Every structure is written in C-alpha cells, then in structure tokens.
Amino acid sequence: MRVAILAHEQFPDRAKTALGVLRYADHDVVGVLDRENAGEDVADFVTDVQDAPIYEGMAALEADAVDALLIGIAPIGGGFEDSWREDVRTALEYGCDVISGLHYFLSEDEEFVRLADENGCELRDVRKPPADLTVAEGVAGEVDAEIILTVGTDCSVGKMTTTMELADAARDAGHDAAVVPTGQTGIVIEGWGNPIDRVVSDFTAGAVEEMILEKGDDHDYLFVEGQGSIVHPAYSAVTCGILHGSMPDRLVLCHDAGREAIHGYESFDLPALKTYIDLYEGLSAPVSDGEVVAGALNTTGLKDDDAAREAVDEYADAIGAPATDVIRFDAADVLEALVGEPGV
Amino acid sequence: MRVAILAHEQFPDRAKTALGVLRYADHDVVGVLDRENAGEDVADFVTDVQDAPIYEGMAALEADAVDALLIGIAPIGGGFEDSWREDVRTALEYGCDVISGLHYFLSEDEEFVRLADENGCELRDVRKPPADLTVAEGVAGEVDAEIILTVGTDCSVGKMTTTMELADAARDAGHDAAVVPTGQTGIVIEGWGNPIDRVVSDFTAGAVEEMILEKGDDHDYLFVEGQGSIVHPAYSAVTCGILHGSMPDRLVLCHDAGREAIHGYESFDLPALKTYIDLYEGLSAPVSDGEVVAGALNTTGLKDDDAAREAVDEYADAIGAPATDVIRFDAADVLEALVGEPGV
Structure with a gap:
C-alpha cells in the first residue's frame, strides 16, 4: 500500500x-x-x-x-x-x-x-473500538506466553518504539515473539489491535486481556505496548488498565533523557525513577507480580554518542537494571534480562 | 416522583x-x-x-x-x-x-x-456520558473547595454510602459540602453527574475534573464518590482516573469487614491495608498529595454491635487514622479528621 x-x-x-x-x-x-x-x-x-x-x-x-x-x-x-x-x-x-x-x-x-x-x-x-469489548476476567496470566509490558515515566518517551524494537530483537535472537499494540500507531503498523485509550473506561483492562488471550497461546513472548504513565494527570487510567489487564511478568521502564516535567502539564514534576518502579511494581504485585527488569532510555535529545552512552549507564544504575537506547545502541543486555538466552 | x-x-x-x-x-x-x-x-x-x-x-x-x-x-x-x-x-x-x-x-x-x-x-x-467530555487539564486542584475522595480496598465496600453519609454529616455540622457522584446510583440520587466507568478511557480523569470545576468554587468541601479499587483486575483504570482527575486533598479508605479476596475475582487476595495506603498516597503524591486521613469500615456482615465496634477499632489501628461504620456508628472523629471543627 x-x-x-x-x-x-x-x-x-x-x-x-x-x-x-x-x-x-x-x-x-x-x-x-x-x-x-x-x-x-x-x-x-x-x-x-x-x-x-x-x-x-x-x-x-x-x-x-x-x-x-x-x-x-x-x-x-x-x-x-x-x-x-x-x-x-x-x-x-x-x-x-x-x-x-x-x-x-x-x-x-x-x-x-x-x-x-x-x-x-x-x-x-483505527481508534474506533470493537463493539464486543467487556470487563476483564483477570485471566491474562493464564496464557502460555511470558508477558513483557513497556511502562513509562511520561507520554511520548518511546514505549511504542521500545516495544517494536525489543520484539524485533527477540525474533532476531530466535525467539517466538509478537507485539500486542494498544495505540493507533501500533495498530496501523501491526494491522490489528484494540485502541485502549478509546474504549469504555470500565473495559480498559478487558480490552487488553482480550488481546492477550487471542495471541497468548501462539507465542512464547508477548511484548505489550504500554501507554501514558501511572502518575499522568490525564492518562493514568489507561496506563493502570493496561498494567492490570495484561498481567505482565516483566516490565521495561521507558524514559526520555532530560525530561523533568510531564509533557504538556509542566507544572507537574516527574517523580524520581525509584518512585516509578515502586508504583509500577507495587500496583502490579497484587495481580501479576510484574517486575521492572530492564530500562529503555530515549536519548534523541543528546547529540553526542558518548553523552548518550553515559546517560544510559546512569539510567541503568538509577533503576538497578540493564538499560539501552533501543534506537541508538544494541539491546543485548536488556533482551537477556527479558527473555534469557537466545532461542532456537 | x-x-x-x-x-x-x-x-x-x-x-x-x-x-x-x-x-x-x-x-x-x-x-x-x-x-x-x-x-x-x-x-x-x-x-x-x-x-x-x-x-x-x-x-x-x-x-x-x-x-x-x-x-x-x-x-x-x-x-x-x-x-x-x-x-x-x-x-x-x-x-x-x-x-x-x-x-x-x-x-x-x-x-x-x-x-x-x-x-x-x-x-x-444515566450511564450514557455527555458527548463533550475530553482529557483532563490537571487543574482540579485549583478550585476553592477541599477535595475529599473515598477510595476502597475493593468494589462494593461502601464508597458511595460513605460519601453520602459524610457529606450529610458535614452539612449537619454546619459546613458547606456537596457530593460529586461518579456512578449510576450517585447520579440517580444527586440528579447530575458523569458516569465515569462509561466514559472513553482517555477522558476518565477529564470527566471527573469537569465535575470538580463545575462545583468546586461553590462549596467549601466536595465529597467525591470513588469507584473500584486501585488493584482491581478489571476496574483499577476507573479508580486511577478518579484519583488523578479529582486531585484530592484527603482520602477516606473504605473496606468491608472480613473481605479477604476481590469480590467476583476470588483468586486474587486483597493486599494488606498498609499496602493500599502506600499505593493510594504514592500514586496521588506526584499530582495532588492526597493522604488517607480517615477510614470507613462496612460491618454489615457482623451481627453484633460489640464485634462491629471492635472491628472498627482494629481497622482504625491498622490504617493509623480514625475510622467508623458510617451507617452503624457516628462519624464525629472521622469528620473532624476530614473537615476540622464544626462550621457555622
């Protein structure tokens, strides 16, 4: 086309x-x-x-x-x-x-x-959701696939890109991995998916769960595209519904280097990275015990590769997990934390 | 009628x-x-x-x-x-x-x-939302009224009832207090309101904010009806959107005495009360610094008044704040924690 x-x-x-x-x-x-x-x-x-x-x-x-x-x-x-x-x-x-x-x-x-x-x-x-969505049953955790969800410190920090790049990298390493798109771009790229930010709010988790159930027994890994941030003044509901609806095993924390305030809502400072980890893991724990095991830093704003590398290293230290810029650097360490050794 | x-x-x-x-x-x-x-x-x-x-x-x-x-x-x-x-x-x-x-x-x-x-x-x-809702601007905190939000450990623990009773008690004590309904029953009772669980998920916080802005400069206290629970496998998105859209100053933690698992989702245990407080306050902090300053325990399941009183006392100890059963006992201590001394 x-x-x-x-x-x-x-x-x-x-x-x-x-x-x-x-x-x-x-x-x-x-x-x-x-x-x-x-x-x-x-x-x-x-x-x-x-x-x-x-x-x-x-x-x-x-x-x-x-x-x-x-x-x-x-x-x-x-x-x-x-x-x-x-x-x-x-x-x-x-x-x-x-x-x-x-x-x-x-x-x-x-x-x-x-x-x-x-x-x-x-x-x-593509943002018009199907008419047959309903509330979650809380069963996304029962599928065969390991669920890996990208979560963010804000909107527009690279969650969609990270999801696509990591799924590609996993496939390149021989794993059977698929993407679960949740937003308009992901849906356009993948050719299927529910536009989570447009569903009835009561069905937010259910619309994600439906996708996990559809694909979860056909792959070893599902990379779920996250949305927004759990402390976003406007969009946290969508983030929270995806976190509980997808019942992730592992989380990838995505951040934009140098971002200090919420984009478009600049009176709100971003909390510390540690706070995000506590909130995402704390919220996930009662439902699926998802843990932040890797990070993705968007270093687009840094011209110099050395500065970007340094920012990534600092970010990895701050979150206590391997990190990369999925566009600028390779994803080997991050991938190992998420899916282990190369597949066959 | x-x-x-x-x-x-x-x-x-x-x-x-x-x-x-x-x-x-x-x-x-x-x-x-x-x-x-x-x-x-x-x-x-x-x-x-x-x-x-x-x-x-x-x-x-x-x-x-x-x-x-x-x-x-x-x-x-x-x-x-x-x-x-x-x-x-x-x-x-x-x-x-x-x-x-x-x-x-x-x-x-x-x-x-x-x-x-x-x-x-x-x-x-009444669950059909108005067509003109949109995303939150993050400005609910700017209204004159103090915002008091009921939050819960689960669905059907008494958030609507607690909201109604505490607003009544505040008015009885001479305060200018109004209810912000967010669910079908509250809307039927109050005669206005947005059905938050039915709005487009991206507009969840915005639909609450719109109500706060509508009433927030006309009253000293707004009692916002909470929904669901922040760790509910199906409904947490709605809970999270209300928490950030209403930008509460104070939270009332509502719980059903003896409830140990999520209603209708019994494979999920309720986490400890302390965990709920950490999650609600932790999520609120970056946006509005809402704190759990009171509790409401639903003791319907306890036949005996002494047992109910004991359960309320234990609950107050567990959450480190005054608590009551708003239907069975009086709300004086809880009200003082929320709105201070009687008004005029």
Missing part, C-alpha cells in the same frame, strides 16, 4: 505516528505532508527510517501515486484540526482511503462521509 | 443502587421488584431506609400508582438480563419512564424504544 502521511508542523519530533509508520510498517510511504518543511526529505531529519519527500499538502502529489492518506499526528485531545481538511478532501477526491487514529472520527464527519461515498473510498478510524 | 425499583434475586445485599435510592434519594419508592422475596417488605431486611412492599414484578403494581421504574441492580459487566424484560415492558405499557444505570442502553433496545414511543414515556440511561 502506497501511503502519504499528514504531519503538518509536527514533523519529526512530535509526529509519533508518522515516525512509527516510517520506521516499522510495511507500507510504501510516498510522501509526508508538512507545510513547514515542504521541499525537504524525511532523510534530512531522520536517517534510520524509510526516506520520502516532504510536500506542502496532498494536492502536491499525483492522484494515481497514492492509495491512502494516513493522519500521522495526534494533538492532545485527539481532535481534528481544520487546517488539515483540505488535504483529507483532496485525498478523498483522488479516491484514496483515509486512515486516522484521532479521537475525532472521520467516519462521522458529514463532508468526509459524502466525499468517501462519491469517490468509492474508505474512512478507517 | 413515585418509583418502583427492580432488584430481582439480589435484594438487599447485592442491590447497591436499589439500597442507595431507598436510603438517600428524594423519590417516593412505591415498591421493590424481587421475585425471591415477594410479599415481604423492605423493612423485613433493612430498617434504616424508607420502607416499601416487595412485589413479584411490575404487573403486581397498579398502572397509576407509579411514575417510573428504576433498574436497581447492576450485574458484573452491566448487561441486561432477559428475565427483567417483562417488567420493563409492563412499565412502559403503564406509561412509566424507565431509568437505568446499566452499560446496556435501554434507549438502544428496539422493543423498548418502540414501546416508549407508543406510550409517550422516556428511557433514561
């Missing part, structure tokens, strides 16, 4: 979905839409993902060059910004499907529904 | 909504529907609430004797049991409104919609 990715004014640093798709999905990305960086290329900003030209808008692409437009950014609240409307309109007029992970459902927007209908294309809201 | 309350086979012990309405709401309860106890009276089971006869079903009441049928029970999962259908059907044929706090929306049931339409009556799903 040839996709264009909308990421206006937020590429690359605040375009989590766009970057995730560029890095992990099988899609052929034919362009990124970013009116701030039109004329440049993805490779001018990020080098370890597939390259693509950056365009002003959808109209700059030929109609027959693209199969789908993907909304690659998600503002706080998940609303649709009206400055994106022209791009979606053009995509639909081109006959492209539009794939969105926003809280705002394109499939309930009157104009988009009409245009999709007229042009025979599809509006796919 | 004259209401009949449906509570088949679960009255009184598992009919939380029915009991809450009998105890706190202004409605005139003309009958309880319970096919197991038909012919008896509410007062044969519970003495400190308004009395009403118990009937086999809706057909046993006269059509002109009742204005509304209220679903007074909520099974795990919040489904509609088909054995209740005849009662709802009869109520609608009588021209009664039907009020429900189930996850299953009566207003989306084809037969009920048709009958309501034919008979000019209303289907009111």
Whole structure:
C-alpha cells in the first residue's frame, strides 16, 4: 500500500505516528505532508527510517501515486484540526482511503462521509473500538506466553518504539515473539489491535486481556505496548488498565533523557525513577507480580554518542537494571534480562 | 416522583443502587421488584431506609400508582438480563419512564424504544456520558473547595454510602459540602453527574475534573464518590482516573469487614491495608498529595454491635487514622479528621 502521511508542523519530533509508520510498517510511504518543511526529505531529519519527500499538502502529489492518506499526528485531545481538511478532501477526491487514529472520527464527519461515498473510498478510524469489548476476567496470566509490558515515566518517551524494537530483537535472537499494540500507531503498523485509550473506561483492562488471550497461546513472548504513565494527570487510567489487564511478568521502564516535567502539564514534576518502579511494581504485585527488569532510555535529545552512552549507564544504575537506547545502541543486555538466552 | 425499583434475586445485599435510592434519594419508592422475596417488605431486611412492599414484578403494581421504574441492580459487566424484560415492558405499557444505570442502553433496545414511543414515556440511561467530555487539564486542584475522595480496598465496600453519609454529616455540622457522584446510583440520587466507568478511557480523569470545576468554587468541601479499587483486575483504570482527575486533598479508605479476596475475582487476595495506603498516597503524591486521613469500615456482615465496634477499632489501628461504620456508628472523629471543627 502506497501511503502519504499528514504531519503538518509536527514533523519529526512530535509526529509519533508518522515516525512509527516510517520506521516499522510495511507500507510504501510516498510522501509526508508538512507545510513547514515542504521541499525537504524525511532523510534530512531522520536517517534510520524509510526516506520520502516532504510536500506542502496532498494536492502536491499525483492522484494515481497514492492509495491512502494516513493522519500521522495526534494533538492532545485527539481532535481534528481544520487546517488539515483540505488535504483529507483532496485525498478523498483522488479516491484514496483515509486512515486516522484521532479521537475525532472521520467516519462521522458529514463532508468526509459524502466525499468517501462519491469517490468509492474508505474512512478507517483505527481508534474506533470493537463493539464486543467487556470487563476483564483477570485471566491474562493464564496464557502460555511470558508477558513483557513497556511502562513509562511520561507520554511520548518511546514505549511504542521500545516495544517494536525489543520484539524485533527477540525474533532476531530466535525467539517466538509478537507485539500486542494498544495505540493507533501500533495498530496501523501491526494491522490489528484494540485502541485502549478509546474504549469504555470500565473495559480498559478487558480490552487488553482480550488481546492477550487471542495471541497468548501462539507465542512464547508477548511484548505489550504500554501507554501514558501511572502518575499522568490525564492518562493514568489507561496506563493502570493496561498494567492490570495484561498481567505482565516483566516490565521495561521507558524514559526520555532530560525530561523533568510531564509533557504538556509542566507544572507537574516527574517523580524520581525509584518512585516509578515502586508504583509500577507495587500496583502490579497484587495481580501479576510484574517486575521492572530492564530500562529503555530515549536519548534523541543528546547529540553526542558518548553523552548518550553515559546517560544510559546512569539510567541503568538509577533503576538497578540493564538499560539501552533501543534506537541508538544494541539491546543485548536488556533482551537477556527479558527473555534469557537466545532461542532456537 | 413515585418509583418502583427492580432488584430481582439480589435484594438487599447485592442491590447497591436499589439500597442507595431507598436510603438517600428524594423519590417516593412505591415498591421493590424481587421475585425471591415477594410479599415481604423492605423493612423485613433493612430498617434504616424508607420502607416499601416487595412485589413479584411490575404487573403486581397498579398502572397509576407509579411514575417510573428504576433498574436497581447492576450485574458484573452491566448487561441486561432477559428475565427483567417483562417488567420493563409492563412499565412502559403503564406509561412509566424507565431509568437505568446499566452499560446496556435501554434507549438502544428496539422493543423498548418502540414501546416508549407508543406510550409517550422516556428511557433514561444515566450511564450514557455527555458527548463533550475530553482529557483532563490537571487543574482540579485549583478550585476553592477541599477535595475529599473515598477510595476502597475493593468494589462494593461502601464508597458511595460513605460519601453520602459524610457529606450529610458535614452539612449537619454546619459546613458547606456537596457530593460529586461518579456512578449510576450517585447520579440517580444527586440528579447530575458523569458516569465515569462509561466514559472513553482517555477522558476518565477529564470527566471527573469537569465535575470538580463545575462545583468546586461553590462549596467549601466536595465529597467525591470513588469507584473500584486501585488493584482491581478489571476496574483499577476507573479508580486511577478518579484519583488523578479529582486531585484530592484527603482520602477516606473504605473496606468491608472480613473481605479477604476481590469480590467476583476470588483468586486474587486483597493486599494488606498498609499496602493500599502506600499505593493510594504514592500514586496521588506526584499530582495532588492526597493522604488517607480517615477510614470507613462496612460491618454489615457482623451481627453484633460489640464485634462491629471492635472491628472498627482494629481497622482504625491498622490504617493509623480514625475510622467508623458510617451507617452503624457516628462519624464525629472521622469528620473532624476530614473537615476540622464544626462550621457555622
């Protein structure tokens, strides 16, 4: 599938979905839409993902060059910004499907529904949860697979990336590992999954449990994508539901080097790393005894490799477990802590 | 408003909504529907609430004797049991409104919609959240009122009852106190409120914050109704969202005397009371520094007053704070810990 990715004014640093798709999905990305960086290329900003030209808008692409437009950014609240409307309109007029992970459902927007209908294309809201979800039964721990969950000190610290990279590394080492996606980017990349932040709050754990039960007897390891942080003023409910719904055996604590306050909620300082470990393990203990056995530090903000290496070492010391930057360095020690010796 | 309350086979012990309405709401309860106890009276089971006869079903009441049928029970999962259908059907044929706090929306049931339409009556799903909810901004702490939140060791330990009783006691002592309801029973009693367990999980904290902002500058104390428990395998997400969305100053730890395992999830033991305090305070600290300053013990299961008194004293010792059974004993010490000296 040839996709264009909308990421206006937020590429690359605040375009989590766009970057995730560029890095992990099988899609052929034919362009990124970013009116701030039109004329440049993805490779001018990020080098370890597939390259693509950056365009002003959808109209700059030929109609027959693209199969789908993907909304690659998600503002706080998940609303649709009206400055994106022209791009979606053009995509639909081109006959492209539009794939969105926003809280705002394109499939309930009157104009988009009409245009999709007229042009025979599809509006796919991946954040629209299935109708048959229900409360957890507390049985995720009964599956054969070992459950490994990424947990974080904040939003946007690299939980999705860590999940994808560690699952890849485990597979490279000969293990049978799968990813359990819980957010829009992960779902777009993996092609399945429940959008946990969009389910009825009573069903939060249940929507995770349902995925664990679906895959848990087919693999040796499930890497569950965590969300938010357990002390986030807005999103902790989702984090807590994933922690109890997935009933993890092992936790990977993800952190962004240098982050000191909650992103977008800067009046709230991040507590000490030790506090996070106590809270995640303390909350997990009565349900599944998950322990923080590894760490993932996002060192994107550090230009120098030596400084990044030092930050990772300090982080490992602080959490008392092996750590790495899954993008910048190798994951061998972390992987050993999570899945043991290489498989066959 | 004259209401009949449906509570088949679960009255009184598992009919939380029915009991809450009998105890706190202004409605005139003309009958309880319970096919197991038909012919008896509410007062044969519970003495400190308004009395009403118990009937086999809706057909046993006269059509002109009742204005509304209220679903007074909520099974795990919040489904509609088909054995209740005849009662709802009869109520609608009588021209009664039907009020429900189930996850299953009566207003989306084809037969009920048709009958309501034919008979000019209303289907009111109080668990249907408003459409304009969004993510929390982390500002509940800025209101004038002191925020007091009930938290629990499990579901169905008395958080709603404790909230109602303590708010009443505070008002009796001359304070300006209001209740912030978060569940179906509280919403039915108070006549307003967001059904937190039914909102989109990303909006859990936001839906609580919105209520705090609405009432927080009009009162000196807000008593926020807690839900679930922070270590519940299915419902902890809701608990966590309320804890961070309400940004409480003080917490009241509610527990059911003798409860040792999670209700309905008996393979999970309740952790020690001290563990709950550590988890609730530890999770609250980075956001609002809420502290457990009082306890509420539900001693319904203890026949003897002396045994109940002893259990309350032991509970107070265990949590290191004044405690009471808000139904059985007075709340003076607990109230002083929460709101200080009597107001004016």
